[in-house]
Amino acid sequence: MTDLFSKFDPLIQQRETLLATGVTDPYNLVMEKVISPTVAICNGRETILLGTYNYMGMTFDPDVIAAGKDALDKFGAGTTGSRVLNGTYQGHKECEEALKEFYAMEHAMVFSTGYQANLGIISTIAGKGDYVILDIDSHASIYDGCAMGNAEIVAFRHNDVEALEKRLKRLPPEAGKLVVLEGVYSMLGDVAPLKEMIRVSKEAGAMVLVDEAHSMGFIGENGRGVAEAQGVIDDVDFIIGTFSKSVGTVGGFCVSNHPKFEILRLVCRPYVFTASLPPSVVATAATSIRKLMHGSNKRAHLWENSKVLHKGLRDLGFTLGTVEAQSAIIAVIMPDLEKGAMMWEALLDEGLYVNLARPPATPANMTLLRCSLCAEHSIEQVGEILGRFERAGKRIGIIG
Numbered sequence: 001m002t003d004l005f006s007k008f009d010p011l012i013q014q015r016e017t018l019l020a021t022g023v024t025d026p027y028n029l030v031m032e033k034v035i036s037p038t039v040a041i042c043n044g045r046e047t048i049l050l051g052t053y054n055y056m057g058m059t060f061d062p063d064v065i066a067a068g069k070d071a072l073d074k075f076g077a078g079t080t081g082s083r084v085l086n087g088t089y090q091g092h093k094e095c096e097e098a099l100k101e102f103y104a105m106e107h108a109m110v111f112s113t114g115y116q117a118n119l120g121i122i123s124t125i126a127g128k129g130d131y132v133i134l135d136i137d138s139h140a141s142i143y144d145g146c147a148m149g150n151a152e153i154v155a156f157r158h159n160d161v162e163a164l165e166k167r168l169k170r171l172p173p174e175a176g177k178l179v180v181l182e183g184v185y186s187m188l189g190d191v192a193p194l195k196e197m198i199r200v201s202k203e204a205g206a207m208v209l210v211d212e213a214h215s216m217g218f219i220g221e222n223g224r225g226v227a228e229a230q231g232v233i234d235d236v237d238f239i240i241g242t243f244s245k246s247v248g249t250v251g252g253f254c255v256s257n258h259p260k261f262e263i264l265r266l267v268c269r270p271y272v273f274t275a276s277l278p279p280s281v282v283a284t285a286a287t288s289i290r291k292l293m294h295g296s297n298k299r300a301h302l303w304e305n306s307k308v309l310h311k312g313l314r315d316l317g318f319t320l321g322t323v324e325a326q327s328a329i330i331a332v333i334m335p336d337l338e339k340g341a342m343m344w345e346a347l348l349d350e351g352l353y354v355n356l357a358r359p360p361a362t363p364a365n366m367t368l369l370r371c372s373l374c375a376e377h378s379i380e381q382v383g384e385i386l387g388r389f390e391r392a393g394k395r396i397g398i399i400g
């Protein structure tokens with residue numbers, strides 16, 4: 001018998017070597033108690049959270065929690081069915097209405113996760129003989145959507161408008177084309193030049209899908225994302241998003257103005273062949289989305305937090321993923337995985353949680369400490385975070 005697990009041997013070996021150095025397993029941390037969007041108890045210690053996607057701090061919003069409790073009482077724990085059978089409740093429709101209003105778009109379709117939204121939309125609309133043109137640093141759910149479909153896949157260099165244009169020009173003019181972009185790329189926290197990319201895509205007759213997972217709620221005047229901030233939201237054919245970040249719960253969606261959009265409810269397998277979200281989840285999501293429409297003060301505070309942390313880390317001598325703060329994600333580049341894991345642990349000892357990101361999730365084989373800020377971090381907490389980075393960085397020898 002061939003052991004089907006033998007393909008994982010190099011990874012098992014790498015992990016064992018790392019853990020043999022005595023470092024805590026960075027992928028096995030338990031949040032023993034969550035006190036607020038920015039503080040939890042980890043290893044018995046009060047810890048500032050700087051590695052969640054809770055950008056707008058909605059997880060503990062009293063209205064959001066009340067809506068969830070009420071739906072749990074009135075509609076029960078789950079739907080036990082697909083959206084196309086018994087799994088569409090009033091709450092799912094209300095959630096889709098909230099999304100349509102949030103984005104000022106005609107159609108909204110709620111999926112059980114953002115991962116499934118990418119999987120479903122990309123694999124369904126780009127079929128045999130069509131092309132999906134995507135940024136090489138695209139999220140796994142975008143790649144998996146491509147793998148599930150039958151279209152030809154063409155990747156271009158990260159955020160490179162010329163490379164995108166060149167690829168598009170090489171494709172048959174009459175072929176169906178879907179350009180897939182992200183507003184904010186989650187590893188380095190950098191923003192896409194959507195305006196130029198959408199222009200060259202449209203000139204080539206392509207449809208455009210933008211995944212705004214990391215910008216919804218925060219970027220753009222109304223929190224609609226990078227396409228809104230760059231003034232091109234009306235040229236985007238499909239926006240994909242998630243409830244697992246700024247919205248503060250779980251779920252995914254696609255919004256669009258395409259006149260035939262509703263047919264997707266019958267042909268999109270990751271929508272049809274899975275159970276719908278529990279009523280409490282869609283109730284919390286709808287309440288949160290409606291509150292995010294009026295979140296301009298929070299958005300301004302989150303920008304301030306991002307800029308202060310970015311400048312502070314740069315002044316301390318850390319190497320960062322972007323020259324300026326472009327989003328709520330600030331990536332601190334580590335020399336290698338071992339040093340990265342040591343720094344991650346030193347920060348945890350200081351009472352600070354960040355994400356340790358490593359290949360293949362990261363571009364260019366980088367090890368990153370990814371910091372994601374929350375609108376509920378106070379400016380004092382940001383100062384505290386910088387102090388903890390300074391102490392840990394000196395102890396591990398990342399900064400002088």
Ligand SMILES: Cc1ncc(COP(=O)(O)O)c(C=O)c1O
Nearest residue numbers: 113114115139186213242244251
């Ligand atoms: C760009 C991007 N798209 C989609 C997703 C998937 O979202 P979800 O957590 O709802 O599955 C993520 C999650 O990390 C993401 O970063």
